[in-house]
Amino acid sequence: MKERIGMVVRNKLMSKANIVYTCSNCDAQYPKWVGRCSQCGKFGTISTAPVTMLASTKVSVQSVPAATVHLASLGNQKVNYLATGLAEFDRVLGGGLVASGVLLLTGEPGVGKSTLLLTLAERLQQVVLYISGEEAASQISGRLHRLNLSGQQLHFASETNILSLNQSVRNLQPSLVVVDSLQTMYVDSVAAEPGSPSQVRAVLAELVGIAKETGAAVVVIGHVTKEGVAAGPKTVEHLVDVVLSLEGVEQQGLRFLRANKNRFGPTDEVGVFQMQEEGLLEVSNPSSLFLAQRHQGAGSCVTALLEGSRSLLVEVQALVTRSRLAYPKRATTGFDFNRLQVLLAVLGERAGLKLNFSDVYVNLAGGFRSKEPALDLAVCLAIASAYFKKPLPQDVVVFGEVGLGGEVRQVVALEKRLQESARLGFTQAVIGAVGQNSKIPSKLSLAVVQNINEAVEWVR
Numbered sequence: 001m002k003e004r005i006g007m008v009v010r011n012k013l014m015s016k017a018n019i020v021y022t023c024s025n026c027d028a029q030y031p032k033w034v035g036r037c038s039q040c041g042k043f044g045t046i047s048t049a050p051v052t053m054l055a056s057t058k059v060s061v062q063s064v065p066a067a068t069v070h071l072a073s074l075g076n077q078k079v080n081y082l083a084t085g086l087a088e089f090d091r092v093l094g095g096g097l098v099a100s101g102v103l104l105l106t107g108e109p110g111v112g113k114s115t116l117l118l119t120l121a122e123r124l125q126q127v128v129l130y131i132s133g134e135e136a137a138s139q140i141s142g143r144l145h146r147l148n149l150s151g152q153q154l155h156f157a158s159e160t161n162i163l164s165l166n167q168s169v170r171n172l173q174p175s176l177v178v179v180d181s182l183q184t185m186y187v188d189s190v191a192a193e194p195g196s197p198s199q200v201r202a203v204l205a206e207l208v209g210i211a212k213e214t215g216a217a218v219v220v221i222g223h224v225t226k227e228g229v230a231a232g233p234k235t236v237e238h239l240v241d242v243v244l245s246l247e248g249v250e251q252q253g254l255r256f257l258r259a260n261k262n263r264f265g266p267t268d269e270v271g272v273f274q275m276q277e278e279g280l281l282e283v284s285n286p287s288s289l290f291l292a293q294r295h296q297g298a299g300s301c302v303t304a305l306l307e308g309s310r311s312l313l314v315e316v317q318a319l320v321t322r323s324r325l326a327y328p329k330r331a332t333t334g335f336d337f338n339r340l341q342v343l344l345a346v347l348g349e350r351a352g353l354k355l356n357f358s359d360v361y362v363n364l365a366g367g368f369r370s371k372e373p374a375l376d377l378a379v380c381l382a383i384a385s386a387y388f389k390k391p392l393p394q395d396v397v398v399f400g401e402v403g404l405g406g407e408v409r410q411v412v413a414l415e416k417r418l419q420e421s422a423r424l425g426f427t428q429a430v431i432g433a434v435g436q437n438s439k440i441p442s443k444l445s446l447a448v449v450q451n452i453n454e455a456v457e458w459v460r
Helices: 002-017 087-093 113-124 136-148 161-172 197-214 235-239 286-290 337-350 375-388 414-423 452-459
Strands: 019-023 048-049 101-105 128-132 155-158 178-181 217-222 243-246 255-260 268-274 278-283 300-307 311-322 330-333 358-364 396-398 426-432 447-448
Touching: 002 101, 019 243, 019 358, 087 255, 087 268, 101 113, 101 235, 113 128, 113 136, 113 155, 113 217, 113 278, 128 161, 128 426, 155 161, 155 375, 178 197, 197 217, 197 235, 197 426, 278 414, 300 375, 300 414, 311 375, 311 414, 330 337, 337 358, 337 375, 337 426, 337 452, 358 375, 375 396, 375 426, 414 426
Parallel strands: 101 217, 101 243, 128 155, 128 178, 178 217, 300 396, 330 358, 396 426, 426 447
Antiparallel strands: 019 048, 243 255, 255 268, 268 278, 300 311, 311 358
16 A cells, blocks of 8 residues: 555656646746746746656557668769859859758848848749748839849748748749748747747748758748847757858948858858949959058058958958057957957067057958958068058068967968969068978069067068
């Protein structure tokens, strides 16, 4: 009798332990019921959700074995890309869109996500279905007129129900489906508001299923948080095949398209666009654009960066002023702040630059940003130029990685950087070590520096 009572008590305790209270709006979990969710602040959204313990139970039902494929028999099957007609867009993707692939495009409000996709739909010259839960047909039509786009192959629907979208895709059979935006769509079976984590996951899972079943490429516009990352749970980025981010400074007009995830291609390419009255235009020669309004005085230095398969020349600007604060100020735009702190320490310890009482500002012109190590030497020489108030020659390009010991190291793709520099008219290059088999353009004269002290003396 005692054993039976003990078993009943244990079963009740285990049943209570296997119940989790979950918020239907934000998926927050609680060990007991509460009236208000402490995560999202909603009332009446907490309900029970039983937790299954598969690890501790034996499955009595015999499962059907999964079908397996011998991978060696498949051979080398290449990905079939669908060229969009936008060379910069295709460069970032590695060749173009992929059938049955799902792409998530994020960016700040007003950066040009919808404009980019409307231009892409025009260039694609295939049937495109544009679903918008934020704008009406008259608004999209007016935007097409402003962008001088015909929209001949573009079909539009103002819809937020994912099931209706599913039927529209099956009836129209488009090559591309654009969903604007992920946070406005909803699934009937999920009891949560549109844009909540539960709805976002469910909607994206449905879109992935639509893409796999119909063979259409799906591009989804997603909102971003104040930190600039994709809004919603991290599962969003795991479900899709490609995650693109469109960045840029609104006042400058430049836009940079980057791939944060790409199952079918590279993640280090950068597409450059310029916002004009007629929409987003491709920039085929970004280096010339970045150097168009170059500063002529002290504190300016040109460097060659490697972004994917091409080299870009960017101006590094530095300003050194006497500080009026107890702790000197350091600020960066487009360059890693912590890396700047390291380089200032190296300049002070290895090259003798007294920057302890100076404010230092570093900027990559044109709104560009990069964390490439080849920037180190250019940043150091720009700071040294501003410190000595001595301009660098206008025809010199600088790149190299700087170590904590002050050594200047060789960078990858040296030849590609030098060739791009020579093509744009530069005649001098200050770099680190040079490989034995490196081919140097005849128009360039090299100044090879072994350490940061030699580089600063070259400026002095």
